[in-house]
Amino acid sequence: RKEVEQDPGPFNVPEGATVAFNCTYSNSASQSFFWYRQDCRKEPKLLMSVYSSGNEDGRFTAQLNRASQYISLLIRDSKLSDSATYLCVVKADTGFQKLVFGTGTRLLVSP
Amino acid sequence: EPEVTQTPSHQVTQMGQEVILRCVPISNHLYFYWYRQILGQKVEFLVSFYNNEISEKSEIFDDQFSVERPDGSNFTLKIRSTKLEDSAMYFCASSGIGGNEQYFGPGTRLTVT
Numbered sequence: 342r343k344e345v346e347q348d349p350g351p352f353n354v355p356e357g358a359t360v361a362f363n364c365t366y367s368n369s370a371s372q373s374f375f376w377y378r379q380d381c382r383k384e385p386k387l388l389m390s391v392y393s394s395g396n397e398d399g400r401f402t403a404q405l406n407r408a409s410q411y412i413s414l415l416i417r418d419s420k421l422s423d424s425a426t427y428l429c430v431v432k433a434d435t436g437f438q439k440l441v442f443g444t445g446t447r448l449l450v451s452p
Numbered sequence: 453e454p455e456v457t458q459t460p461s462h463q464v465t466q467m468g469q470e471v472i473l474r475c476v477p478i479s480n481h482l483y484f485y486w487y488r489q490i491l492g493q494k495v496e497f498l499v500s501f502y503n504n505e506i507s508e509k510s511e512i513f514d515d516q517f518s519v520e521r522p523d524g525s526n527f528t529l530k531i532r533s534t535k536l537e538d539s540a541m542y543f544c545a546s547s548g549i550g551g552n553e554q555y556f557g558p559g560t561r562l563t564v565t
Contacts, residue, residue, distance in 0.1 A: 373552055375553070382541070382561075383558065383559070384543055384556040384557060384558050384559050385495060385543070385556050386556070387553055387554070387555065390552070390553060428494075428495070432552075438500070438508065438551075439485070439497035439500060439508055439510070440485075440487075440495075440497060440545075440554055441497070442494045442495040442496070443494065444493070444494045445494070
């Protein structure tokens, strides 16, 4: 089983749509969770950390379900500039340990 | 906004040659990392570095690889004898006190011919 599993997509949505991405992770000891965004041939950029209580940052909402080992990202009111690959990332501890990346879900927002 | 920088942006080298990839982490960060991404594949961890020593390394990080912090600002990755399969994007990252959130540099694209 992959450590972090994501639907590769692509998800094709019109501007203004709401889109949701899901991710599952295999290591039950994982303690920290993140969503990164990666544009083509660019570096991963931290979008948001994911907390147990769920958290929201503007149009973005992240949820964590530890029992099901499942993480989600919801994007409301999609913009053209949201087109990118969204990477689900986990870490075994809250310290300086390695990040484990999923393969990413590609989002294409069209006019 | 402080950021991680990397040089060069693109390096082309012949198989068997040594390459050094350079990174300047965010200035008050204490933890440093190298990751790589082969074209079309996921980002993979190579090594983490703290307090002037390696704290963790992956199976990819074999004897051909080494890291160094030669001064107070630079963090380098050396590949001693490059192979074709080393062709990838190499990302440096750093994190601050607590080490939880990691910030990535723009990457060095390494092409081995």
